[in-house]
Amino acid sequence: MMYKIIIVDDEKNIRDRLAHFFPWSEAGFEVVGIAENGVEALELIKLERPHAVLTDVLMPEMTGLELAKEIQKSYSDIKVVILSAYDDFKYAQEAIRFGVKGYLLKPLMKNDFFNVFTKLAEELREDEEAKAVDRVEELMLLDLIKGENLSQYADQWNQHTQSFRVAIFSFDRLFKEVSTFSIRQKITELAADFCNRYQVSFLFYGNSLIVLSTDSKLVSKKDLMPKIHLFIDSLRANLGDLFNNQENFVVGVGNPCTTYHEICQSYNEAVYAYSYKYFNEYETVIFYEDLAVDGDNGKQTQIQNLMLDHVNNIEHKLMESMKTGEITVVTQLVNQFFHPYRKACGLPIAEIRSSCSELIIILLFRLKEKGLSLSSIDQQHVLGRIYEIDSLKELKRWLTQMLETISFDLINKDKKDVNTYVLMAKEYVKENYQERITLEDISNRLFLHQAYFSAIFKKETGQNFIDYVNHVRVDKAVQLLRNTDYKIKVISDMVGFQSHSYFNKVFKNETGVTPVVFRRQ
Structure with missing residues (x-):
């Protein structure tokens, strides 16, 4: 097998020489792309997903380091080799810190080339062999939790194994917020170390880590809980703030079972247990055995009968807000709407989402009947959001914000000179410029279709929304450059830019000079 490699150097003649002069196939590699700087290389990596990258150190836009x-x-998982014209210990030291696999000097000699890349190819082969072994175990665990192909595993469980139990670490919310690949890799490494220590099997399935515990005696809650907390502590120690927020993950644990045929049942119970997080935002580890799972169909009918009363009450309050000119305080109304659901935790989550959707549909229909159609609100987008929200707490917060926005829109429906959505967006940017802000984020926050919001913002301000965000950030950066001694890269991070090179580019477009020149003036 040939391993894919990308070559990165800002000098075209060196790139071409590296790509065509050296016998890559003899070392086990195929050159699949060349780039003239680090920014271009990252785009190429997304497309090609190479096994290795050979990069120069000193380049514009983004250095090799x-x-x-x-x-x-x-x-x-990508191996990096540095190529430099400088035999500088400082560069080599930095390269080691970033996991670089080799440090070669220009001009590159064939002996040095073979020494580094034949070893690199061997390391890649060893990695694949280890993954193949892990893959066999993963496929077995996947069959067991699905209850499929069970007969082929009969000989793998000895007679002393008396108990099985499945735990699921769900990272759905975490993976919505961060780059999933690198975090998933780190969690997998920590899980492998933990599972080797306790002789348990694990599998990443979707956005969840599935752990199968086996023992010669019953795997009790008392025995399992300390191990789960040890693993959670390991995640917090190695991944810091991502796991200090208990809302970023939840653990569901199924009941113990006595045969490997019943592992799929323990898995389904674990899935049910972690879905219970929807109702209880305070629990991180939820055992199926602790839940009251017998639903009461009578509660469902009772809740549905109450819903129309809530719709009428909320509509009345919103109409009152038009007369008083004050945004209705709807928190209490929303709490009343959701109160029956808190008492009926066993009610399917789908029923709660359905009731919330019905509330929005009926409310907008009633307002439309009175000639108060809110054309700026994208109903399909709003209804879709209900099904994306993964906790009752978040759904309550969202519905409160939604109803307050409707109230705000009703109060200002006759004000043609000022677009309230633009004012709200500007205010949000000024208060949150340090955070990641996208057109999609702000459209979701205002319950507007992306294209609609983009159009009204451009019409009101004469500039694109992202240009406005960058303008605010550059203004803040100017203040920091004038009044503090922070390094420019630190200031770039402080005002919300994700890339230092992009900060330099935007700053120069806004002010006519780079941040370095501005500070010297």
Whole structure:
């Protein structure tokens, strides 16, 4: 097998020489792309997903060491080799810190080339062999949790195994917020170390880590809980703030079973247990055995009968807000709407989402009947959001914000001179410019279709929304450059830019000079 490699150097003649002069196939590699800087290389990596990257150190836009750092962060399985004209210990030391596999000097000699890349190819082969072994175990565990192909595993469980139990670590919310690949890799490494220590099997399935515990005696909650907390502590110690927020993950644990045929049942119970997080935002580890799972169909009918009363009450309050000119305080109304659901935790989550959708549909229909159609609100987008939200707490917060926005829109429906959505967006940017802000984020927050919001913002301000965000950030950066001694890269991070090179580009477009020149003036 040939391993894919990308070559990165800002000098075209060196790129061409590296790509065509050296016998890559003899070392086990195929050159699948060349790039003239680190930024271009990252785009190429997304497309080609190479096994290795050979990069120069000193390049514009992004240095080789900065590229190595980004690769280590987002593509930790890719091997990086540095090529430099400088035999500088400082560069070599930095390269080691970013996991670089080799440090070669220009001009590159064939002996040095073979020494580094034949060893690299061997390391890649060893990695694949280890993955193949892990893959066999993963396929077995996948069959067991699905209850499929069970007969072929009969000989793999000895007679002393008396108990099985499945735990699921769900990272759905975490993976919505961060780059999934590098975090998934790190979690997998920590899970492998933990599972080797306790002789349990694990599998990443979707956005969840599935752990199968086996023992010669019953796998009790008392025995399992300390191990789960040890693994959670390991995640927090190695991944910091991502796991200090208990809303970023939840653990569901199924009941113990006595035969491997019943593992799929324990798995389904674990899935049910972690879905219970929807109702209880305070629990991180939820055992199926602790849940009251017998639903009461009578509660469902009672809740449906109450819904129309809530719709009428909310509509009345919103109409009152038009007369008083004050945004209705709807928190209490929303709490009343959801109160029956808190008492009926066993009610399917789908029923809760359905009731919330019906509330929105009926409310908008009633307002439309009175000639108060809110054309700026994208109903399909709003209804879709209901099914994306993964906790009752978040759904309550969202519905409160939604109803307050409707109230705000009703109050200002006759004000043609000022677009309230634009004012709200500007205010949000000024308060949150340090955070990641996209057109999609702000459209979701205002319950508007992306294209509609983009159009009204451009019409009101004469500029694109992202240009406005960058303008605010540059203004803040100017203040920091004038009044503090922070390094420019630190200031770039402080005002919300994800890339230092992009900050330099935007700053120069806004002010006419780079941040370095501006500070010297």
